[in-house]
Amino acid sequence: MAAGKFNVLFSDLDGTLIFSASRKKVGDIVIEHKDGEDISCVTARQAELLPNIGNIIPVTTRSVEQYRRIEFPKGFAPEYALCDxxxxxxINGESDGPWLERSADIFREAMEDISRFRALLERDPDRRFEVRMVDGFFLFTKSANPVLxxxxLGTGESCECFATGEKVYVIPKRLNKGAAVKRLAELIGLPREGIFCAGDSLMDVPMLNAAHTAIFTENIPEYKITAPERIQRPANGFSEFVTEMAAALQRR
Ligand SMILES: [Mg+2]
Structure with missing residues (x-):
């Protein structure tokens, strides 16, 4: 990717570039299995387009292990991907050392808040899963009543708490997807005008706001998005729309 000369589409994965196998229709292609079960899919049209797309940078809450479980259509091999x-x-599938060290420094600044939230989660009566530290960067658990x-949990100075469905996350504010997109854009010399971001959940809001053009589903209220250009789409068919958009940007 000759960064700086192209428009880059930073894309969330689950619900954005790929979708749950529970929504699989005839013709869709399963790209992730776990314990013998189908987990995620892309459409046939996506499978046709993705191998020729080189301007997508996946930005995911998935751990590296969960990211590596995805079998993208052959030929689609993102040069850069942001996990955790x-x-x-x-970078080409290998974790970048300097990036990881910088992330660890940022994480340490949020340690006090993380410990406090961890203790609160440990004794939450609605918790339905262990409190897990994912790759050393954020807390994850599940709750039978995520709203409660x-x-x-309340609010923290250096961390933010999110829920998507039953999943609950506590994430250092300076290690969110938006901060990561800005860090990477600077590293590869990409001006804001070239930053397109796509997402489908509130955890994607910081990234969408780091974009020049934000592409998001109806699950995200438009008033939360401050990017100069905004494209809101139905959740249904979103992954194909995002892929078509990346292909169109590449042809520009
Ligand atoms: Mg998502």
């Missing part, structure tokens, strides 16, 4: 909500940068769990 931006804490880890993969979030209310009990």
């Amino acid at each position: 909500n931006g804490g880890t940068l993969l 769990t979030l209310a009990r």
